Amino acid sequence: MTEQLKRATISDVAEHAGVSRAAVSKVLRNAYGVSPAMRTKVEESMALLNYRPLALARGMRGNSYTLGVFLVDLSNTFFSVLAEGIRDVAEELGYQVLIGQARQGLDAQQKLIEAMIDRRMDGLVLIAPFGPNDELEKLGRTIPVVVLGRHGPAKYFDTVASDDIAGSALIVDHLVSLGHERISMLANTQPDSEPGMPQTVRRHGYDLAMEKHGLSQWIDHVPGRWGTESGLEAGRSLAARPLAQRPSALHGGADVAALGAYTALFEAGIHIPDDMSIVGYDNIPATGLPPIGLSTVDQSGVQMGRQAAELLLSRIEGRTESEHVLVSPRLIVRKTSAPPRR
Known part of the structure:
Protein backbone atom coordinates (compact mmCIF):
# COMPACT_ATOMS: atom_id res chain seq x y z
CA MET A 1 0.00 0.00 0.00
CA THR A 2 2.85 2.39 0.81
CA GLU A 3 4.37 1.82 -2.63
CA GLN A 4 1.07 2.68 -4.31
CA LEU A 5 0.71 5.89 -2.38
CA LYS A 6 4.15 7.05 -3.63
CA ARG A 7 3.33 6.48 -7.29
CA ALA A 8 3.00 9.48 -9.54
CA THR A 9 -0.29 11.02 -10.53
CA ILE A 10 -1.34 12.89 -13.67
CA SER A 11 -0.59 16.14 -11.82
CA ASP A 12 2.95 14.95 -11.07
CA VAL A 13 3.53 14.05 -14.71
CA ALA A 14 2.14 17.38 -15.90
CA GLU A 15 4.35 19.34 -13.53
CA HIS A 16 7.44 17.33 -14.46
CA ALA A 17 6.80 17.73 -18.19
CA GLY A 18 5.84 21.38 -17.90
CA VAL A 19 2.44 20.86 -19.53
CA SER A 20 -1.20 20.91 -18.43
CA ARG A 21 -3.00 17.92 -16.95
CA ALA A 22 -5.29 17.99 -19.99
CA ALA A 23 -2.25 17.50 -22.23
CA VAL A 24 -1.16 14.45 -20.23
CA SER A 25 -4.70 13.08 -20.46
CA LYS A 26 -4.67 13.51 -24.25
CA VAL A 27 -1.43 11.58 -24.52
CA LEU A 28 -2.85 8.77 -22.38
CA ARG A 29 -5.96 8.61 -24.56
CA ASN A 30 -4.08 8.85 -27.84
CA ALA A 31 -6.29 11.83 -28.60
CA TYR A 32 -6.19 13.87 -31.80
CA GLY A 33 -4.08 17.03 -31.82
CA VAL A 34 -1.08 15.88 -29.75
CA SER A 35 2.20 16.84 -31.43
CA PRO A 36 5.07 14.33 -31.58
CA ALA A 37 7.19 16.65 -29.41
CA MET A 38 4.44 16.87 -26.77
CA ARG A 39 3.95 13.12 -26.78
CA THR A 40 7.68 12.50 -26.36
CA LYS A 41 7.95 14.99 -23.50
CA VAL A 42 5.01 13.49 -21.61
CA GLU A 43 6.05 9.88 -22.18
CA GLU A 44 9.58 10.66 -20.95
CA SER A 45 8.14 12.17 -17.75
CA MET A 46 5.86 9.17 -17.32
CA ALA A 47 8.81 6.83 -17.62
CA LEU A 48 10.99 8.82 -15.22
CA LEU A 49 8.19 9.03 -12.65
CA ASN A 50 7.18 5.38 -13.10
CA TYR A 51 3.66 6.42 -14.07
CA ARG A 52 3.18 3.79 -16.80
CA PRO A 53 2.13 0.89 -14.50
CA LEU A 54 -0.85 2.93 -13.31
CA ALA A 55 -1.83 3.76 -16.86
CA LEU A 56 -1.74 0.04 -17.69
CA ALA A 57 -3.91 -0.74 -14.69
CA ARG A 58 -6.44 1.73 -15.97
CA GLY A 59 -6.39 0.14 -19.39
CA MET A 60 -7.29 -3.21 -17.82
CA ARG A 61 -10.44 -1.63 -16.34
CA GLY A 62 -11.61 -0.45 -19.75
CA ASP A 163 -19.37 20.28 8.27
CA ASP A 164 -23.06 19.93 9.06
CA ILE A 165 -22.55 20.19 12.81
CA ALA A 166 -20.92 23.60 12.35
CA GLY A 167 -23.47 24.64 9.72
CA SER A 168 -26.43 24.02 12.00
CA ALA A 169 -24.62 25.84 14.81
CA LEU A 170 -24.19 28.86 12.52
CA ILE A 171 -27.96 28.96 11.98
CA VAL A 172 -28.92 28.56 15.63
CA ASP A 173 -26.24 30.99 16.83
CA HIS A 174 -27.43 33.60 14.33
CA LEU A 175 -31.09 33.26 15.30
CA VAL A 176 -30.29 33.31 19.02
CA SER A 177 -28.21 36.46 18.52
CA LEU A 178 -31.32 38.09 17.05
CA GLY A 179 -33.30 37.19 20.18
CA HIS A 180 -35.06 33.97 19.09
CA GLU A 181 -35.62 31.08 21.49
CA ARG A 182 -38.38 29.01 19.90
CA ILE A 183 -36.43 27.71 16.92
CA SER A 184 -37.77 24.69 15.04
CA MET A 185 -36.04 22.63 12.35
CA LEU A 186 -37.37 21.06 9.17
CA ALA A 187 -35.86 17.63 9.78
CA ASN A 188 -35.48 15.14 6.96
CA THR A 189 -36.55 12.09 8.94
CA GLN A 190 -36.63 9.56 6.06
CA PRO A 191 -34.52 7.63 5.48
CA ASP A 192 -32.65 7.70 8.75
CA SER A 193 -30.71 4.44 8.72
CA GLU A 194 -27.12 5.67 8.79
CA PRO A 195 -25.45 8.08 11.22
CA GLY A 196 -23.34 9.66 8.45
CA MET A 197 -26.29 10.87 6.37
CA PRO A 198 -26.35 14.70 6.12
CA GLN A 199 -29.88 14.94 7.52
CA THR A 200 -28.83 12.99 10.61
CA VAL A 201 -25.66 15.01 11.22
CA ARG A 202 -27.34 18.34 10.50
CA ARG A 203 -30.19 17.56 12.89
CA HIS A 204 -27.70 16.52 15.57
CA GLY A 205 -25.90 19.82 15.06
CA TYR A 206 -29.17 21.69 15.61
CA ASP A 207 -29.83 19.74 18.82
CA LEU A 208 -26.31 20.43 20.13
CA ALA A 209 -26.56 24.13 19.35
CA MET A 210 -29.95 24.46 21.04
CA GLU A 211 -28.60 22.67 24.12
CA LYS A 212 -25.54 24.94 24.15
CA HIS A 213 -27.82 27.98 24.39
CA GLY A 214 -29.97 26.41 27.11
CA LEU A 215 -32.91 25.98 24.73
CA SER A 216 -33.42 22.21 24.99
CA GLN A 217 -37.08 22.69 25.89
CA TRP A 218 -37.71 24.31 22.48
CA ILE A 219 -36.08 21.60 20.35
CA ASP A 220 -38.66 20.82 17.67
CA HIS A 221 -38.10 18.52 14.66
CA VAL A 222 -40.76 19.14 12.02
CA PRO A 223 -40.87 15.79 10.16
CA GLY A 224 -40.72 15.32 6.41
CA ARG A 225 -38.21 15.16 3.57
CA TRP A 226 -35.95 17.79 2.08
CA GLY A 227 -37.95 18.69 -1.00
CA THR A 228 -40.29 21.42 -2.15
CA GLU A 229 -43.50 19.46 -1.57
CA SER A 230 -42.45 18.33 1.88
CA GLY A 231 -41.41 21.88 2.68
CA LEU A 232 -44.87 23.08 1.67
CA GLU A 233 -46.47 20.48 3.93
CA ALA A 234 -44.20 21.44 6.83
CA GLY A 235 -45.03 25.12 6.34
CA ARG A 236 -48.75 24.35 6.36
CA SER A 237 -48.40 22.31 9.54
CA LEU A 238 -46.57 25.19 11.25
CA ALA A 239 -49.20 27.68 10.08
CA ALA A 240 -51.93 25.44 11.49
CA ARG A 241 -50.43 25.50 14.98
CA PRO A 242 -51.95 27.81 17.58
CA LEU A 243 -50.01 31.06 17.71
CA ALA A 244 -48.67 30.25 21.19
CA GLN A 245 -47.17 26.96 19.90
CA ARG A 246 -45.67 28.41 16.73
CA PRO A 247 -41.89 28.97 16.54
CA SER A 248 -40.52 32.42 15.91
CA ALA A 249 -37.73 31.04 13.73
CA LEU A 250 -37.06 28.04 11.51
CA HIS A 251 -33.91 26.13 10.58
CA GLY A 252 -34.94 25.12 7.07
CA GLY A 253 -32.78 21.99 6.84
CA ALA A 254 -32.11 22.50 3.13
CA ASP A 255 -32.95 25.39 0.82
CA VAL A 256 -35.48 23.45 -1.27
CA ALA A 257 -37.47 22.60 1.86
CA ALA A 258 -37.03 26.08 3.34
CA LEU A 259 -38.40 27.69 0.17
CA GLY A 260 -41.39 25.35 0.23
CA ALA A 261 -42.09 26.30 3.84
CA TYR A 262 -41.64 29.98 2.99
CA THR A 263 -44.30 29.66 0.27
CA ALA A 264 -46.81 27.89 2.53
CA LEU A 265 -46.33 30.37 5.36
CA PHE A 266 -46.70 33.30 2.96
CA GLU A 267 -49.92 31.84 1.58
CA ALA A 268 -51.20 31.46 5.16
CA GLY A 269 -50.64 35.16 5.81
CA ILE A 270 -47.57 34.66 7.99
CA HIS A 271 -45.04 37.36 7.17
CA ILE A 272 -41.35 36.51 6.81
CA PRO A 273 -39.35 37.61 8.77
CA ASP A 274 -41.76 39.72 10.88
CA ASP A 275 -43.79 36.75 12.10
CA MET A 276 -41.19 34.02 11.55
CA SER A 277 -37.55 34.01 10.49
CA ILE A 278 -36.29 31.30 8.13
CA VAL A 279 -32.70 30.24 7.40
CA GLY A 280 -31.98 27.64 4.75
CA TYR A 281 -28.95 25.48 3.99
CA ASP A 282 -27.05 25.07 0.66
CA ASN A 283 -27.16 28.58 -0.89
CA ILE A 284 -28.77 27.41 -4.13
CA PRO A 285 -29.07 30.16 -6.80
CA ALA A 286 -32.76 30.87 -6.14
CA THR A 287 -32.07 31.95 -2.56
CA GLY A 288 -30.24 35.06 -3.76
CA LEU A 289 -33.09 36.37 -5.92
CA PRO A 290 -34.12 39.82 -4.59
CA PRO A 291 -37.82 38.97 -4.03
CA ILE A 292 -36.77 36.05 -1.79
CA GLY A 293 -33.44 36.90 -0.19
CA LEU A 294 -33.31 33.71 1.87
CA SER A 295 -30.70 33.70 4.63
CA THR A 296 -28.81 30.45 4.27
CA VAL A 297 -25.64 28.48 4.87
CA ASP A 298 -23.23 28.26 1.96
CA GLN A 299 -21.24 25.02 1.72
CA SER A 300 -19.34 25.87 -1.49
Whole structure:
Protein backbone atom coordinates (compact mmCIF):
# COMPACT_ATOMS: atom_id res chain seq x y z
CA MET A 1 0.00 0.00 0.00
CA THR A 2 2.85 2.39 0.81
CA GLU A 3 4.37 1.82 -2.63
CA GLN A 4 1.07 2.68 -4.31
CA LEU A 5 0.71 5.89 -2.38
CA LYS A 6 4.15 7.05 -3.63
CA ARG A 7 3.33 6.48 -7.29
CA ALA A 8 3.00 9.48 -9.54
CA THR A 9 -0.29 11.02 -10.53
CA ILE A 10 -1.34 12.89 -13.67
CA SER A 11 -0.59 16.14 -11.82
CA ASP A 12 2.95 14.95 -11.07
CA VAL A 13 3.53 14.05 -14.71
CA ALA A 14 2.14 17.38 -15.90
CA GLU A 15 4.35 19.34 -13.53
CA HIS A 16 7.44 17.33 -14.46
CA ALA A 17 6.80 17.73 -18.19
CA GLY A 18 5.84 21.38 -17.90
CA VAL A 19 2.44 20.86 -19.53
CA SER A 20 -1.20 20.91 -18.43
CA ARG A 21 -3.00 17.92 -16.95
CA ALA A 22 -5.29 17.99 -19.99
CA ALA A 23 -2.25 17.50 -22.23
CA VAL A 24 -1.16 14.45 -20.23
CA SER A 25 -4.70 13.08 -20.46
CA LYS A 26 -4.67 13.51 -24.25
CA VAL A 27 -1.43 11.58 -24.52
CA LEU A 28 -2.85 8.77 -22.38
CA ARG A 29 -5.96 8.61 -24.56
CA ASN A 30 -4.08 8.85 -27.84
CA ALA A 31 -6.29 11.83 -28.60
CA TYR A 32 -6.19 13.87 -31.80
CA GLY A 33 -4.08 17.03 -31.82
CA VAL A 34 -1.08 15.88 -29.75
CA SER A 35 2.20 16.84 -31.43
CA PRO A 36 5.07 14.33 -31.58
CA ALA A 37 7.19 16.65 -29.41
CA MET A 38 4.44 16.87 -26.77
CA ARG A 39 3.95 13.12 -26.78
CA THR A 40 7.68 12.50 -26.36
CA LYS A 41 7.95 14.99 -23.50
CA VAL A 42 5.01 13.49 -21.61
CA GLU A 43 6.05 9.88 -22.18
CA GLU A 44 9.58 10.66 -20.95
CA SER A 45 8.14 12.17 -17.75
CA MET A 46 5.86 9.17 -17.32
CA ALA A 47 8.81 6.83 -17.62
CA LEU A 48 10.99 8.82 -15.22
CA LEU A 49 8.19 9.03 -12.65
CA ASN A 50 7.18 5.38 -13.10
CA TYR A 51 3.66 6.42 -14.07
CA ARG A 52 3.18 3.79 -16.80
CA PRO A 53 2.13 0.89 -14.50
CA LEU A 54 -0.85 2.93 -13.31
CA ALA A 55 -1.83 3.76 -16.86
CA LEU A 56 -1.74 0.04 -17.69
CA ALA A 57 -3.91 -0.74 -14.69
CA ARG A 58 -6.44 1.73 -15.97
CA GLY A 59 -6.39 0.14 -19.39
CA MET A 60 -7.29 -3.21 -17.82
CA ARG A 61 -10.44 -1.63 -16.34
CA GLY A 62 -11.61 -0.45 -19.75
CA ASN A 63 -10.14 3.07 -19.98
CA SER A 64 -13.45 4.65 -20.94
CA TYR A 65 -12.54 8.15 -19.69
CA THR A 66 -16.08 8.42 -18.38
CA LEU A 67 -17.16 9.27 -14.84
CA GLY A 68 -20.61 8.35 -13.56
CA VAL A 69 -22.50 10.72 -11.26
CA PHE A 70 -25.40 9.21 -9.35
CA LEU A 71 -28.16 11.20 -7.67
CA VAL A 72 -31.75 10.64 -6.57
CA ASP A 73 -33.30 14.11 -6.80
CA LEU A 74 -32.95 16.31 -9.87
CA SER A 75 -35.35 18.85 -8.36
CA ASN A 76 -32.76 19.77 -5.72
CA THR A 77 -30.72 22.37 -7.58
CA PHE A 78 -27.87 22.08 -5.10
CA PHE A 79 -27.09 18.74 -6.71
CA SER A 80 -26.67 20.50 -10.07
CA VAL A 81 -24.17 22.86 -8.41
CA LEU A 82 -22.19 19.84 -7.18
CA ALA A 83 -22.34 18.32 -10.68
CA GLU A 84 -20.98 21.56 -12.14
CA GLY A 85 -17.84 21.28 -10.03
CA ILE A 86 -17.40 17.61 -10.97
CA ARG A 87 -17.79 18.41 -14.66
CA ASP A 88 -15.27 21.28 -14.53
CA VAL A 89 -12.47 19.03 -13.26
CA ALA A 90 -13.43 16.13 -15.54
CA GLU A 91 -13.39 18.29 -18.66
CA GLU A 92 -9.99 19.69 -17.76
CA LEU A 93 -8.64 16.15 -18.01
CA GLY A 94 -10.60 14.99 -21.03
CA TYR A 95 -13.20 12.95 -19.16
CA GLN A 96 -16.91 12.85 -19.90
CA VAL A 97 -19.47 12.96 -17.10
CA LEU A 98 -22.67 10.95 -17.35
CA ILE A 99 -25.40 11.71 -14.80
CA GLY A 100 -27.92 9.11 -13.75
CA GLN A 101 -30.99 9.61 -11.57
CA ALA A 102 -32.67 6.80 -9.66
CA ARG A 103 -36.12 6.82 -8.16
CA GLN A 104 -36.45 6.71 -4.40
CA GLY A 105 -35.64 3.30 -3.00
CA LEU A 106 -32.60 1.08 -2.55
CA ASP A 107 -33.54 -1.28 -5.39
CA ALA A 108 -33.72 1.51 -7.97
CA GLN A 109 -30.46 2.97 -6.64
CA GLN A 110 -28.67 -0.37 -6.88
CA LYS A 111 -29.89 -1.04 -10.42
CA LEU A 112 -28.66 2.33 -11.66
CA ILE A 113 -25.25 1.92 -10.03
CA GLU A 114 -24.92 -1.55 -11.56
CA ALA A 115 -25.85 -0.13 -14.96
CA MET A 116 -23.09 2.47 -14.64
CA ILE A 117 -20.56 -0.22 -13.79
CA ASP A 118 -21.75 -2.37 -16.71
CA ARG A 119 -21.03 0.57 -19.02
CA ARG A 120 -17.38 0.41 -17.92
CA MET A 121 -17.20 3.83 -16.31
CA ASP A 122 -13.83 4.50 -14.73
CA GLY A 123 -15.28 5.67 -11.40
CA LEU A 124 -18.43 6.87 -9.66
CA VAL A 125 -19.42 9.93 -7.66
CA LEU A 126 -22.49 9.14 -5.56
CA ILE A 127 -24.42 12.21 -4.35
CA ALA A 128 -26.15 11.53 -1.01
CA PRO A 129 -26.88 7.84 -1.67
CA PHE A 130 -29.14 5.84 0.64
CA GLY A 131 -28.39 2.52 2.24
CA PRO A 132 -25.91 1.06 4.70
CA ASN A 133 -22.21 1.85 4.65
CA ASP A 134 -21.45 -1.86 4.19
CA GLU A 135 -22.95 -1.75 0.69
CA LEU A 136 -20.88 1.31 -0.21
CA GLU A 137 -17.74 -0.37 1.11
CA LYS A 138 -18.51 -3.40 -1.05
CA LEU A 139 -18.96 -1.14 -4.08
CA GLY A 140 -15.71 0.67 -3.33
CA ARG A 141 -13.82 -2.62 -3.55
CA THR A 142 -14.97 -3.08 -7.16
CA ILE A 143 -14.68 0.43 -8.64
CA PRO A 144 -13.26 3.80 -7.50
CA VAL A 145 -15.99 5.63 -5.55
CA VAL A 146 -16.38 9.05 -3.93
CA VAL A 147 -19.51 9.81 -1.91
CA LEU A 148 -20.71 13.42 -1.76
CA GLY A 149 -22.81 14.55 1.19
CA ARG A 150 -22.37 11.58 3.51
CA HIS A 151 -19.82 11.73 6.28
CA GLY A 152 -16.96 9.30 6.82
CA PRO A 153 -15.18 7.32 8.02
CA ALA A 154 -14.89 4.65 5.35
CA LYS A 155 -12.17 2.29 4.22
CA TYR A 156 -12.80 1.66 0.53
CA PHE A 157 -14.32 4.94 -0.64
CA ASP A 158 -13.73 8.67 -0.14
CA THR A 159 -16.19 11.26 1.17
CA VAL A 160 -16.70 14.99 0.72
CA ALA A 161 -19.25 16.65 3.00
CA SER A 162 -20.15 19.94 4.58
CA ASP A 163 -19.37 20.28 8.27
CA ASP A 164 -23.06 19.93 9.06
CA ILE A 165 -22.55 20.19 12.81
CA ALA A 166 -20.92 23.60 12.35
CA GLY A 167 -23.47 24.64 9.72
CA SER A 168 -26.43 24.02 12.00
CA ALA A 169 -24.62 25.84 14.81
CA LEU A 170 -24.19 28.86 12.52
CA ILE A 171 -27.96 28.96 11.98
CA VAL A 172 -28.92 28.56 15.63
CA ASP A 173 -26.24 30.99 16.83
CA HIS A 174 -27.43 33.60 14.33
CA LEU A 175 -31.09 33.26 15.30
CA VAL A 176 -30.29 33.31 19.02
CA SER A 177 -28.21 36.46 18.52
CA LEU A 178 -31.32 38.09 17.05
CA GLY A 179 -33.30 37.19 20.18
CA HIS A 180 -35.06 33.97 19.09
CA GLU A 181 -35.62 31.08 21.49
CA ARG A 182 -38.38 29.01 19.90
CA ILE A 183 -36.43 27.71 16.92
CA SER A 184 -37.77 24.69 15.04
CA MET A 185 -36.04 22.63 12.35
CA LEU A 186 -37.37 21.06 9.17
CA ALA A 187 -35.86 17.63 9.78
CA ASN A 188 -35.48 15.14 6.96
CA THR A 189 -36.55 12.09 8.94
CA GLN A 190 -36.63 9.56 6.06
CA PRO A 191 -34.52 7.63 5.48
CA ASP A 192 -32.65 7.70 8.75
CA SER A 193 -30.71 4.44 8.72
CA GLU A 194 -27.12 5.67 8.79
CA PRO A 195 -25.45 8.08 11.22
CA GLY A 196 -23.34 9.66 8.45
CA MET A 197 -26.29 10.87 6.37
CA PRO A 198 -26.35 14.70 6.12
CA GLN A 199 -29.88 14.94 7.52
CA THR A 200 -28.83 12.99 10.61
CA VAL A 201 -25.66 15.01 11.22
CA ARG A 202 -27.34 18.34 10.50
CA ARG A 203 -30.19 17.56 12.89
CA HIS A 204 -27.70 16.52 15.57
CA GLY A 205 -25.90 19.82 15.06
CA TYR A 206 -29.17 21.69 15.61
CA ASP A 207 -29.83 19.74 18.82
CA LEU A 208 -26.31 20.43 20.13
CA ALA A 209 -26.56 24.13 19.35
CA MET A 210 -29.95 24.46 21.04
CA GLU A 211 -28.60 22.67 24.12
CA LYS A 212 -25.54 24.94 24.15
CA HIS A 213 -27.82 27.98 24.39
CA GLY A 214 -29.97 26.41 27.11
CA LEU A 215 -32.91 25.98 24.73
CA SER A 216 -33.42 22.21 24.99
CA GLN A 217 -37.08 22.69 25.89
CA TRP A 218 -37.71 24.31 22.48
CA ILE A 219 -36.08 21.60 20.35
CA ASP A 220 -38.66 20.82 17.67
CA HIS A 221 -38.10 18.52 14.66
CA VAL A 222 -40.76 19.14 12.02
CA PRO A 223 -40.87 15.79 10.16
CA GLY A 224 -40.72 15.32 6.41
CA ARG A 225 -38.21 15.16 3.57
CA TRP A 226 -35.95 17.79 2.08
CA GLY A 227 -37.95 18.69 -1.00
CA THR A 228 -40.29 21.42 -2.15
CA GLU A 229 -43.50 19.46 -1.57
CA SER A 230 -42.45 18.33 1.88
CA GLY A 231 -41.41 21.88 2.68
CA LEU A 232 -44.87 23.08 1.67
CA GLU A 233 -46.47 20.48 3.93
CA ALA A 234 -44.20 21.44 6.83
CA GLY A 235 -45.03 25.12 6.34
CA ARG A 236 -48.75 24.35 6.36
CA SER A 237 -48.40 22.31 9.54
CA LEU A 238 -46.57 25.19 11.25
CA ALA A 239 -49.20 27.68 10.08
CA ALA A 240 -51.93 25.44 11.49
CA ARG A 241 -50.43 25.50 14.98
CA PRO A 242 -51.95 27.81 17.58
CA LEU A 243 -50.01 31.06 17.71
CA ALA A 244 -48.67 30.25 21.19
CA GLN A 245 -47.17 26.96 19.90
CA ARG A 246 -45.67 28.41 16.73
CA PRO A 247 -41.89 28.97 16.54
CA SER A 248 -40.52 32.42 15.91
CA ALA A 249 -37.73 31.04 13.73
CA LEU A 250 -37.06 28.04 11.51
CA HIS A 251 -33.91 26.13 10.58
CA GLY A 252 -34.94 25.12 7.07
CA GLY A 253 -32.78 21.99 6.84
CA ALA A 254 -32.11 22.50 3.13
CA ASP A 255 -32.95 25.39 0.82
CA VAL A 256 -35.48 23.45 -1.27
CA ALA A 257 -37.47 22.60 1.86
CA ALA A 258 -37.03 26.08 3.34
CA LEU A 259 -38.40 27.69 0.17
CA GLY A 260 -41.39 25.35 0.23
CA ALA A 261 -42.09 26.30 3.84
CA TYR A 262 -41.64 29.98 2.99
CA THR A 263 -44.30 29.66 0.27
CA ALA A 264 -46.81 27.89 2.53
CA LEU A 265 -46.33 30.37 5.36
CA PHE A 266 -46.70 33.30 2.96
CA GLU A 267 -49.92 31.84 1.58
CA ALA A 268 -51.20 31.46 5.16
CA GLY A 269 -50.64 35.16 5.81
CA ILE A 270 -47.57 34.66 7.99
CA HIS A 271 -45.04 37.36 7.17
CA ILE A 272 -41.35 36.51 6.81
CA PRO A 273 -39.35 37.61 8.77
CA ASP A 274 -41.76 39.72 10.88
CA ASP A 275 -43.79 36.75 12.10
CA MET A 276 -41.19 34.02 11.55
CA SER A 277 -37.55 34.01 10.49
CA ILE A 278 -36.29 31.30 8.13
CA VAL A 279 -32.70 30.24 7.40
CA GLY A 280 -31.98 27.64 4.75
CA TYR A 281 -28.95 25.48 3.99
CA ASP A 282 -27.05 25.07 0.66
CA ASN A 283 -27.16 28.58 -0.89
CA ILE A 284 -28.77 27.41 -4.13
CA PRO A 285 -29.07 30.16 -6.80
CA ALA A 286 -32.76 30.87 -6.14
CA THR A 287 -32.07 31.95 -2.56
CA GLY A 288 -30.24 35.06 -3.76
CA LEU A 289 -33.09 36.37 -5.92
CA PRO A 290 -34.12 39.82 -4.59
CA PRO A 291 -37.82 38.97 -4.03
CA ILE A 292 -36.77 36.05 -1.79
CA GLY A 293 -33.44 36.90 -0.19
CA LEU A 294 -33.31 33.71 1.87
CA SER A 295 -30.70 33.70 4.63
CA THR A 296 -28.81 30.45 4.27
CA VAL A 297 -25.64 28.48 4.87
CA ASP A 298 -23.23 28.26 1.96
CA GLN A 299 -21.24 25.02 1.72
CA SER A 300 -19.34 25.87 -1.49
CA GLY A 301 -21.11 23.37 -3.74
CA VAL A 302 -18.92 23.89 -6.80
CA GLN A 303 -15.78 23.45 -4.73
CA MET A 304 -17.21 20.32 -3.11
CA GLY A 305 -17.87 18.90 -6.58
CA ARG A 306 -14.36 19.76 -7.71
CA GLN A 307 -12.84 18.10 -4.65
CA ALA A 308 -14.92 14.98 -5.25
CA ALA A 309 -13.72 14.77 -8.84
CA GLU A 310 -10.09 15.29 -7.82
CA LEU A 311 -10.37 12.49 -5.25
CA LEU A 312 -12.01 10.17 -7.77
CA LEU A 313 -9.33 10.76 -10.38
CA SER A 314 -6.58 10.05 -7.86
CA ARG A 315 -8.43 6.83 -6.93
CA ILE A 316 -8.53 5.89 -10.61
CA GLU A 317 -4.80 6.54 -10.84
CA GLY A 318 -4.11 4.02 -8.08
CA ARG A 319 -4.51 5.63 -4.66
CA THR A 320 -5.95 3.16 -2.14
CA GLU A 321 -5.88 5.04 1.17
CA SER A 322 -9.28 6.62 1.85
CA GLU A 323 -9.61 10.39 2.25
CA HIS A 324 -12.42 12.33 3.88
CA VAL A 325 -12.89 16.05 3.23
CA LEU A 326 -15.02 18.25 5.49
CA VAL A 327 -15.91 21.64 3.98
CA SER A 328 -16.29 24.60 6.34
CA PRO A 329 -19.67 26.31 5.82
CA ARG A 330 -20.39 30.03 6.12
CA LEU A 331 -23.53 31.92 7.01
CA ILE A 332 -25.10 34.28 4.46
CA VAL A 333 -27.54 36.72 6.05
CA ARG A 334 -30.23 38.09 3.76
CA LYS A 335 -33.83 39.27 4.22
CA THR A 336 -35.55 36.30 5.89
CA SER A 337 -33.96 36.51 9.34
CA ALA A 338 -34.65 39.33 11.79
CA PRO A 339 -35.38 39.86 15.49
CA PRO A 340 -38.65 38.33 16.69
CA ARG A 341 -41.79 40.41 16.98
CA ARG A 342 -42.28 41.63 20.55
